Amino acid sequence: MIIMPVEEKRIWPFTLLILLLVVPLVAFAADDEALRQRASQILGPLPSAMPSEENPITPEKVRLGKILFYEPRISVDGTVSCSKCHPIALYAADGLRKAVGHNCKENPRNDPTVFNAASQISEHWIGNRTSVEDQAKQAVIGPPAFGMPSYESVEKVLRGYKQYETLFRAAFPSDKEPVTVDNFAKAIGAFERTLVTPAPFDAFLKGTADAMTAEQKKGLGTFIDQGCIGCHFSPYVGGQMYQKFGIFEPYEKYTKSEKVDEGRYAVTKSESDKYIFKVPVLRNAAMTPPYFHDGSVDKLTDAVWIMGKIQLGKDLPGEQVQDIVSFLHALTGEIPEEARTIPVLPSGE
Amino acid sequence: MIIMPVEEKRIWPFTLLILLLVVPLVAFAADDEALRQRASQILGPLPSAMPSEENPITPEKVRLGKILFYEPRISVDGTVSCSKCHPIALYAADGLRKAVGHNCKENPRNDPTVFNAASQISEHWIGNRTSVEDQAKQAVIGPPAFGMPSYESVEKVLRGYKQYETLFRAAFPSDKEPVTVDNFAKAIGAFERTLVTPAPFDAFLKGTADAMTAEQKKGLGTFIDQGCIGCHFSPYVGGQMYQKFGIFEPYEKYTKSEKVDEGRYAVTKSESDKYIFKVPVLRNAAMTPPYFHDGSVDKLTDAVWIMGKIQLGKDLPGEQVQDIVSFLHALTGEIPEEARTIPVLPSGE
Numbered sequence: 001m002i003i004m005p006v007e008e009k010r011i012w013p014f015t016l017l018i019l020l021l022v023v024p025l026v027a028f029a030a031d032d033e034a035l036r037q038r039a040s041q042i043l044g045p046l047p048s049a050m051p052s053e054e055n056p057i058t059p060e061k062v063r064l065g066k067i068l069f070y071e072p073r074i075s076v077d078g079t080v081s082c083s084k085c086h087p088i089a090l091y092a093a094d095g096l097r098k099a100v101g102h103n104c105k106e107n108p109r110n111d112p113t114v115f116n117a118a119s120q121i122s123e124h125w126i127g128n129r130t131s132v133e134d135q136a137k138q139a140v141i142g143p144p145a146f147g148m149p150s151y152e153s154v155e156k157v158l159r160g161y162k163q164y165e166t167l168f169r170a171a172f173p174s175d176k177e178p179v180t181v182d183n184f185a186k187a188i189g190a191f192e193r194t195l196v197t198p199a200p201f202d203a204f205l206k207g208t209a210d211a212m213t214a215e216q217k218k219g220l221g222t223f224i225d226q227g228c229i230g231c232h233f234s235p236y237v238g239g240q241m242y243q244k245f246g247i248f249e250p251y252e253k254y255t256k257s258e259k260v261d262e263g264r265y266a267v268t269k270s271e272s273d274k275y276i277f278k279v280p281v282l283r284n285a286a287m288t289p290p291y292f293h294d295g296s297v298d299k300l301t302d303a304v305w306i307m308g309k310i311q312l313g314k315d316l317p318g319e320q321v322q323d324i325v326s327f328l329h330a331l332t333g334e335i336p337e338e339a340r341t342i343p344v345l346p347s348g349e
Numbered sequence: 350m351i352i353m354p355v356e357e358k359r360i361w362p363f364t365l366l367i368l369l370l371v372v373p374l375v376a377f378a379a380d381d382e383a384l385r386q387r388a389s390q391i392l393g394p395l396p397s398a399m400p401s402e403e404n405p406i407t408p409e410k411v412r413l414g415k416i417l418f419y420e421p422r423i424s425v426d427g428t429v430s431c432s433k434c435h436p437i438a439l440y441a442a443d444g445l446r447k448a449v450g451h452n453c454k455e456n457p458r459n460d461p462t463v464f465n466a467a468s469q470i471s472e473h474w475i476g477n478r479t480s481v482e483d484q485a486k487q488a489v490i491g492p493p494a495f496g497m498p499s500y501e502s503v504e505k506v507l508r509g510y511k512q513y514e515t516l517f518r519a520a521f522p523s524d525k526e527p528v529t530v531d532n533f534a535k536a537i538g539a540f541e542r543t544l545v546t547p548a549p550f551d552a553f554l555k556g557t558a559d560a561m562t563a564e565q566k567k568g569l570g571t572f573i574d575q576g577c578i579g580c581h582f583s584p585y586v587g588g589q590m591y592q593k594f595g596i597f598e599p600y601e602k603y604t605k606s607e608k609v610d611e612g613r614y615a616v617t618k619s620e621s622d623k624y625i626f627k628v629p630v631l632r633n634a635a636m637t638p639p640y641f642h643d644g645s646v647d648k649l650t651d652a653v654w655i656m657g658k659i660q661l662g663k664d665l666p667g668e669q670v671q672d673i674v675s676f677l678h679a680l681t682g683e684i685p686e687e688a689r690t691i692p693v694l695p696s697g698e
Contacts, residue, residue, distance in 0.1 A: 089694050103453055104453040
């Protein structure tokens with residue numbers, strides 16, 4: 001038996017208390033750091049913008065692009081602007097199963113947000129738009145979108161406003177005739193290339209350990225461990241590859257899809273592209289229901305469980321689903337200040 | 350013959366020059382002041398808001414109302430919010446001949462701006478809405494508007510979002526169950542009661558003589574002298590009375606109206622109300638084409654000439670029409686900062 005002096009007897013319980021408090025804290029911090037490092041390798045924080053060599057971002061283009069984003073007078077029924085299907089108030093998605101264009105024409109698929117969209121390998125669920133610029137250009141004459149009869153008809157409307165002449169000239173100073181649909185597309189593209197939404201997840205990656213809750217961190221770990229990052233990688237948490245929807249089982253077994261969509265097969269006509277879709281960006285997923293290419297699932301918890309089931313062949317338990325959903329909430333970002341203000345469109349006379 | 354000393358001979362031309370310069374300036378300033386006083390009696394500057402005893406404006410109501418203004422999930426097809434027909438980017442009108450509601454339903458009449466609207470004796474072209482609150486309440490179940498089947502169905506949607514519960518409770522703290530359509534209408538109303546748009550005309554009335562151009566001042570004089578102010582009076586330059594559209598000749602003789610609208614007769618069923626409409630507010634008229642209850646006229650110059658012809662029995666010469674149009678441009682106001690920023694709507698989960 002060791003006889004402790006009175007002094008030591010008194011100190012010992014305090015030492016234990018301090019050890020009990022400090023050791024887990026250090027361990028926790030170490031866990032955080034390990035998680036941060038793993039996540040940084042596969043995901044990483046958002047950049048400040050999504051530049052393009054073909055279409056450099058300039059303040060003049062962004063200014064014009066933001067105005068054009070709200071312009072409905074270049075649609076065949078006067079009701080469609082980019083902001084119709086991408087209202088900023090709803091995180092630039094529309095909350096519908098499938099987007100609705102001019103004269104109530106239903107689009108073939110669900111409307112993805114334009115936030116962080118310019119980062120992707122292609123646009124639209126089946127990758128039939130090469131870039132945000134290409135998307136904007138094709139949308140104005142798209143039968144279920146703006147529905148204009150020709151590019152010339154769009155240019156004619158825009159040229160009807162003196163203020164547009166001035167704005168296009170400022171944005172494209174070396175062009176003899178700057179008011180063109182190509183420049184319309186570049187301006188919209190430049191605006192959209194600024195639409196990044198830094199989130200608590202980015203703050204965590206940059207070293208603010210408490211930017212994410214314990215549940216969100218656990219969810220991030222689960223998201224990595226369960227293999228979600230196999231497809232949903234990059235700072236955008238998706239948008240970098242195509243993948244079959246329904247690897248283990250046909251997707252329609254679990255979604256409430258009204259009909260089966262053959263996906264990218266419509267673009268390539270290659271059998272191997274049947275049911276192949278672009279992996280969506282998961283940034284702001286919590287703010288942009290409903291889910292999947294046909295908006296057939298309303299709840300994020302259901303969407304996460306279905307993904308586990310048909311993409312990973314795993315029946316994820318409720319707690320893991322909930323943790324992943326918590327992590328997805330940490331991807332809800334700040335809308336850029338510039339996108340939170342509404343421009344005034346050129347007037348009629 | 351008067352012999353002038355040499356000194357006086359030299360000074361005289363300078364005196365004349367000074368007189369030639371100064372006298373008209375003084376006379377002009379006196380004209381400005383006279384015009385300012387005349388205009389102040391009949392028109393007057395905008396107040397800072399349009400309060401209501403029944404629905405006092407509070408910051409909490411305005412905050413909620415602004416969010417609800419962008420809410421499409423309370424429409425039967427998920428596409429209609431107040432901002433659909435009143436996009437701020439287009440000065441809170443929609444640029445269409447007639448407004449388009451859910452499932453592309455055409456409204457019977459042209460869409461008036463919600464800016465400065467709460468000031469009127471009633472809402473809608475035929476005065477079948479008593480206030481902005483009444484308008485908002487009826488719109489959610491309006492067959493060509495939001496088209497919801499019942500008030501209960503609207504309340505059910507709103508109660509599905511926890512954040513709305515919090516926002517309604519903050520705005521209506523003494524209500525046991527604050528999430529109601531009546532409170533929805535009050536919140537929208539409170540927001541709209543803040544939407545005043547002070548313009549160069551107001552600055553002129555408050556004493557900044559050069560806030561308006563010479564042409565705009567001339568136009569203001571013409572507007573008063575020709576009798577436009579007989580109907581278009583008050584700081585809102587309209588909205589305070591009903592009047593027959595087509596006093597001297599049937600309006601359809603000059604507009605491109607597809608069919609004749611019997612106006613307020615639809616509300617009162619009184620013969621004397623045939624072709625009677627509410628006199629519209631002319632604030633921001635230059636920013637909100639097309640014109641008249643059926644949006645049948647595209648250009649402001651045409652609209653002004655037609656008004657002279659059929660309301661005053663005068664074939665206004667082109668120069669006077671142009672002057673009046675110039676004055677109307679001086680009514681294009683600043684959109685309130687608060688209305689220029691977009692709120693974020695409550696999320697799904």
